[in-house]
Amino acid sequence: MERTFYERIGRDNLRALIEYFYEGIKTDPVLLPMYPGDLEAAELRLFLFMVQYLGGPATYSERRGHPKLRMRHVTFPIDETAKDHWLACMQNAMKKVDMDAESRQFLWNYFVHTANFLKNR
Numbered sequence: 001m002e003r004t005f006y007e008r009i010g011r012d013n014l015r016a017l018i019e020y021f022y023e024g025i026k027t028d029p030v031l032l033p034m035y036p037g038d039l040e041a042a043e044l045r046l047f048l049f050m051v052q053y054l055g056g057p058a059t060y061s062e063r064r065g066h067p068k069l070r071m072r073h074v075t076f077p078i079d080e081t082a083k084d085h086w087l088a089c090m091q092n093a094m095k096k097v098d099m100d101a102e103s104r105q106f107l108w109n110y111f112v113h114t115a116n117f118l119k120n121r
């Protein structure tokens with residue numbers, strides 16, 4: 001059977017990716033003000049979401065229900081600038097994490113596609 005991207009990338013690597021991403025958020029003047037509360041809790045939500053999306057355990061949905069990503073982002077003003085900052089944070093984080101080329105390409109395509117889909121201004 002084919003391995004999932006979750007297995008290929010590995011849970012610890014995925015955890016590191018999301019940690020690096022949130023390190024970027026903490027110093028981003030556009031994004032940081034948008035994050036309403038506890039950044040650690042937000043970090044855990046994105047991590048568990050990505051685990052589930054990539055084929056790992058469905059802990060995200062057990063805790064949060066259906067992701068409804070667009071609905072959950074409507075209160076945040078996501079324009080072209082915010083989207084670019086989000087993707088730049090993710091690109092920086094990805095540079096710090098080792099993974100095979102196909103996984104890298106798959107992840108990046110997903111982030112670009114989803115960030116565009118979540119634009120709401």
Ligand code: HEM
Nearest residue numbers: 034035042045046049064072076078082083086114115118
């Ligand atoms: C395009 C720029 C984006 C901005 C400005 C943005 C901003 C935010 C903010 C402010 C939150 C609330 C933090 C929290 O959970 O407390 C959030 C949550 C979340 N975002 Fe984004 N986001 C963006 C793109 C994305 C993308 C591309 C993904 C998917 C790969 C994503 C996945 C999530 C998830 C899973 C949550 C937690 C949802 C929940 O369970 O409540 N976001 N985002």
